[in-house]
Amino acid sequence: MTAPAAPVTRPMTVSAPPPSQPPSRRRPKPSLHGTLSKVIIALIVIVQVYPLAWLFITSLRTEHDFATGDPFALPKAITFENYARAFETGNLGMNILNSFIVTMGANVLIVLLGMMAAYALQVLGFRFSKFVRGLFLIGIIVPVQIALVPLFIDYATINLLDTYQSMIIPLAGFALPMSIYLFCSFFEYIPRETYEAASLDGAGPYRIFGLITLPLSLNTVVTVVLVNSIFIWNDFIFANTFVLSEGLKTIPLGLQNYIGAMGKTDWTATFAAVCVTITPLLLVFLVLNKAMIQGLESGATKG
């Protein structure tokens, strides 16, 4: 596939180091420092990645092998029984569906409302825009825990506990500030002249939004959706607080219940379930990671 181009389309100064080194340095002898840094990087990467590989390897182990064997060893025999058991005992399919619904719902709100707010703040402009920006900044600094008790009480009052909305609303609300920030910094790079030309042709603010800003921001949408999906797909705290019934449980809750449901912990099946549930996000990440990495880099280095 063609890689989703840089989400922020301004020319990035950070893209690549200049390839033109002085000729004498082009083929450096393997220096001690160079070798050492490679070894350190390799070691750290192993520490980062090996536990995940181990997770997968363990999910293919037989229970006996798991209980007695050397944890670093490869499994003596590969079995998919753990996966079968994981699907039998858990509600994996339903958990994944619920996570999917919540992630989709929150993302629609975040993208649509985030873009609208950024458009009002960055493109339309108004007298109190500084104040409104400040309001949104609060949501970046303040921890989500502050909202748990009040939202729990409010949801109980208006009968919203134990619904998809009870998860979607706070997830979208707390993700909104960062997304507005990302959209704002992208809108900055749409040339003023584009808007002026459109205005002269008689386009009002709504048509300009729909015909210019929206289509131009598609790459930023990819970044925003990807970054938010990771947090929403994995959300534990809102789901754990606001959802009680089995039928609404998302993946993180489904995994947690796994243990209780079986009395004693069936580790190999649990690991199989973990593998199944992290796969969708992992695949999306591996396909789109270039877009996400670029988005994160350009968003943060603006300082």
Added chain:
Amino acid sequence: MLPNRSRLSVLVFLLPPLLLYGVAVLFPIMQSLFLSFFSWNGISDMEFVGLANYVRMLTADDIFWRSFFNALGYLAICLVLQLGGALVVASLLTSMRRGRDLIKTLYLLPAVISTVAIAFLFVRIYSIEPVGLLNQLLHWIGLGALERPWLSDINTVLAAVSAPEGWRFTGLYMLILYAALLSVPQELEEAARLDGASRWQLFTKIRFPHIMPVWITTTIMATTYGLRGFDIPYLMTNGGPGQSSELLTTYMYKTAFTSTDFGYASTIAVFIVVECLVAVGLILFMLKRKADA
């Protein structure tokens, strides 16, 4: 500003996002502040108690202070792993020629995985029966004497629940710092190198000062995220054994939803917010002073 925008169009675009944000974030913050002055278990009548919750928290609650200091320890470990580890890898990576994209992707991988999965994973890594990765590794390198059940030993449990949080986000901060390091002007580095600057001098005198603004951003991010850390300790040990891995966040959560002491839980929540604001202020203050010096 668009030439022919109207006041109405601003409202049309601004009100829906503000409404959601107000309902989900702003209003609950006000409500928490309000609730912190009451004693309420969710069923009986709310009783106004003034500052009594705050007095109780600051003067009469040992668990609160225990959790507070645990949270600072948790934060320290996260910061060392996330910022320290990230800076080392980021600077080493700048001198590598190939495989950088691969390393960036691999390194970011743990950030994609849910905290519940990470909690499971690390419970097994720390376990002693059947032997987990950590204890097996210690055994192999001849440090068998250090083998222990990391999560039930009160001396190691706090470090054991902090490490996974540090581990999962190192890649994120590495990515940001790496991008910043690449933006250091090559001419500057060349000039310093010609003047005979060592690698260490190059780093402390040229590169690090140049990435200072980004360093401040990442420090603030890592600190505020560290102070609100919840999932992993809650899932791995639920604050135990005893209160040896209790954080302010887990304590608040239990106070609210196990003891249903909504008023007091809100007081702790307000404290967590104040703590985050103070931390951000302190970081800005210290780094500014250092930059001026």
